Amino acid sequence: MLELTAVRAGYGTFQALFDVSLDVRAGEAVGVIGPNGAGKTTLMRVISGLIRPTAGALTMEGVDLLATPPHRIVELGIAHVPESRRLFPRMTVEDNLRMGGFMLAARPKFRQRLDVVYELFPRLRERRRQLAGSMSGGEQQMCAIGRALMSEPKLLLLDEPSAGLAPIVVDQLFELLRRIRAGGVTVLIVEQNVQQVLRVVERAYVLKAGSIRAAGSAAELSDSATIREAYLGV
Amino acid sequence: MGVFDIYLLETLINGVLLGGVLALLSLGLNLVFGVIDVVWICYAELIMLGMYAMYFLASVYRVPLPVAVPACIAAVAVLGLLLHVVVIAPLLGAAPINQLLATGGVLFFLQSAATIMFGIEFKNLGLRLPVLKAAGMFISYSRLLAFAAALVGMIAVYLFLNRTYTGTAIRAIAQDRQMMTLMGVDSRRIYVITSALGGGLAGLASCLLVLQYDVHPFVGLSFGPITFLICVLGGLGNFGGGFVAAFVFAEIISLGGLYLDLEWGYVFAFAFFIAMMFVRPQGLLARRS
Numbered sequence: 001m002l003e004l005t006a007v008r009a010g011y012g013t014f015q016a017l018f019d020v021s022l023d024v025r026a027g028e029a030v031g032v033i034g035p036n037g038a039g040k041t042t043l044m045r046v047i048s049g050l051i052r053p054t055a056g057a058l059t060m061e062g063v064d065l066l067a068t069p070p071h072r073i074v075e076l077g078i079a080h081v082p083e084s085r086r087l088f089p090r091m092t093v094e095d096n097l098r099m100g101g102f103m104l105a106a107r108p109k110f111r112q113r114l115d116v117v118y119e120l121f122p123r124l125r126e127r128r129r130q131l132a133g134s135m136s137g138g139e140q141q142m143c144a145i146g147r148a149l150m151s152e153p154k155l156l157l158l159d160e161p162s163a164g165l166a167p168i169v170v171d172q173l174f175e176l177l178r179r180i181r182a183g184g185v186t187v188l189i190v191e192q193n194v195q196q197v198l199r200v201v202e203r204a205y206v207l208k209a210g211s212i213r214a215a216g217s218a219a220e221l222s223d224s225a226t227i228r229e230a231y232l233g234v
Numbered sequence: 235m236g237v238f239d240i241y242l243l244e245t246l247i248n249g250v251l252l253g254g255v256l257a258l259l260s261l262g263l264n265l266v267f268g269v270i271d272v273v274w275i276c277y278a279e280l281i282m283l284g285m286y287a288m289y290f291l292a293s294v295y296r297v298p299l300p301v302a303v304p305a306c307i308a309a310v311a312v313l314g315l316l317l318h319v320v321v322i323a324p325l326l327g328a329a330p331i332n333q334l335l336a337t338g339g340v341l342f343f344l345q346s347a348a349t350i351m352f353g354i355e356f357k358n359l360g361l362r363l364p365v366l367k368a369a370g371m372f373i374s375y376s377r378l379l380a381f382a383a384a385l386v387g388m389i390a391v392y393l394f395l396n397r398t399y400t401g402t403a404i405r406a407i408a409q410d411r412q413m414m415t416l417m418g419v420d421s422r423r424i425y426v427i428t429s430a431l432g433g434g435l436a437g438l439a440s441c442l443l444v445l446q447y448d449v450h451p452f453v454g455l456s457f458g459p460i461t462f463l464i465c466v467l468g469g470l471g472n473f474g475g476g477f478v479a480a481f482v483f484a485e486i487i488s489l490g491g492l493y494l495d496l497e498w499g500y501v502f503a504f505a506f507f508i509a510m511m512f513v514r515p516q517g518l519l520a521r522r523s
Contacts, residue, residue: 048415048416049415050412050415050416069420070415071414071415071418071419071420071421072418074416074417074418075418079416080416082413082416086410086412086413088405088406088409088410088413089409090409091402091405091406091409095402095405095406098399098402099402099403099406099417099419100417102399102402102403102417102418102419103417103418107399151418
């Protein structure tokens with residue numbers, strides 16, 4: 001479904017990704033784990049078009065992402081839940097969800113998608129007239145995921161969804177991710193919460209200092225010494 | 235009327251009527267600033283051109299008002315769009331001071347161009363609308379009409395911003411520019427639409443102002459600074475704040491004019507502005523950040 005080949009990217013003279021190659025197959029859940037500053041967020045931003053890579057190739061179902069204008073990447077079925085949620089804080093929950101369904105193809109299905117999202121997150125239905133910025137961190141994360149689901153994506157990119165949430169909310173979040181996956185959405189998730197994420201994904205990549213250091217099934221990585229080394233950053 | 239001074243009431247009502255027009259004026263400038271992060275220094279000069287358009291359409295070519303008004307609004311909307319595409323868009327990545335200087339340059343360009351094309355004499359529509367007499371007060375129809383039209387214009391913009399996808403995107407882009415890409419929004423398109431909308435509001439304002447004031451190449455100086463101050467007082471880019479600030483300013487001008495001269499009304503208004511900049515530099519309805 002998604003394929004990255006030898007992708008390089010950075011900010012100005014700072015290079016954050018060095019020849020990163022990875023693939024995500026339809027129906028899978030794939031994790032990218034690694035310490036702070038490993039380039040995980042940069043990787044997500046490159047896929048959704050927020051940053052253009054300096055070298056390498058990216059395709060989504062065979063379509064060249066580099067030949068697609070950044071604002072049209074969502075039309076290919078890629079929805080990105082960014083780091084620290086980035087809701088529109090002074091707009092209502094429902095207006096935030098409306099923005100998630102902005103693309104022309106999603107507009108006729110607005111009510112239908114709204115029902116899907118509200119069924120998944122009943123709390124959002126209760127708060128639909130509330131300003132997004134006035135909600136708790138967990139509720140905001142639900143709203144951010146709901147916003148991404150409004151475009152009926154094939155691939156959901158999740159960047160540190162558990163960051164800043166209370167442990168009990170994190171458990172709920174990962175339970176919800178299982179339900180989203182059961183709905184047929186492919187997931188690529190970046191996390192620092194390694195133990196939790198390895199229970200949700202089938203495979204994972206270990207990213208450190210901008211390059212892939214290891215890859216394997218969730219079970220393999222759970223037992224591996226490499227990942228402990230990479231994650232603890234020693 | 236007894237305790238209640240009739241002149242005071244008339245003054246307060248005139249203040250509200252002026253406030254409506256000032257609120258409309260500031261909305262256009264605020265909208266452009268909130269969305270594109272650029273101050274159109276030449277905003278009042280777009281209004282000046284709109285007033286000339288109305289003068290030529292209505293007085294010289296005798297076009298009926300129901301045709302002239304929409305034509306004038308459309309023409310200034312196109313000017314706003316051109317201002318963005320020709321001057322602002324190439325400078326979006328540049329330092330804010332460059333954008334200010336560029337639109338400042340457009341101000342002088344438009345003033346000079348108008349002087350060459352239209353001359354410096356004052357022109358007006360030659361319309362004499364009646365004055366309404368009620369309960370011992372005199373309220374001019376042109377002011378009532380301007381207030382009503384400003385209100386209708388602002389309600390239309392409010393509905394557009396709250397009920398349409400494009401309007402929702404215009405509000406959203408002011409809150410998080412970068413996220414628009416992820417929502418599938420082409421920011422450049424939103425900028426162009428907003429510029430046309432800002433121009434359209436200037437066009438409506440010029441139709442209302444030409445009912446009450448003569449037009450000449452420097453008429454923008456009468457509205458430009460006060461519009462800008464209202465936006466700053468309300469908090470630049472804060473639509474609600476601008477709305478409130480417009481009425482506060484209008485009442486100060488009106489009341490100052492009642493107790494002293496009209497010019498003193500402006501002195502008080504600007505003194506109030508300077509004082510408020512010390513007390514609430516973020517604007518009247520500033521959000522805690």
